[in-house]
Amino acid sequence: MLRRLQPTERTMAQTNETSTNEADAVAGGAAPAANKKNGPDRKGKSETKRALKTTDGAGKAAEGKIKPKTKLVATAETKASVVLKKLKSPKGVTIEALKEATGWQAHSVRGFLSAVVKKKLGLNLVNEVGKDGVRRYRIEDAAKAK
Incomplete structure (x- = not known):
């Protein structure tokens, strides 16, 4: 036992x-x-x-060089940057196009336009209804607005 x-x-x-x-x-x-x-x-x-x-991996004396542990990686485009890029086009962009580009729902796109683009970033967001009856949003330059 x-x-x-x-x-x-x-x-x-x-x-x-x-x-x-x-x-x-x-x-x-x-x-x-x-x-x-x-x-x-x-x-x-x-x-x-x-x-x-x-020492380095081969057993030789190191020369005091330390390799960085992190590698520089190209960052992917964020959804916000995609929306801002589309809004800067002269023709503007529709809610539907922004929904497809980001995967967001319509109310999320409108909330982003209101809260981030207008309030947080302070950009001049213009919306216009075209001849086809579709509302388009674009960012107007401050110099052109005056």
């Missing part, structure tokens, strides 16, 4: 490991392994960091 060990008790493997580390320390003059999780064959965190700083 197996029983649980008390915190003060050691297994035979732990006893042998401790005596081996102590024997190595006496014989070789090295300190015993500080971190038992890593074991005697593995490097500790500080040793690994030190090795990374002093």
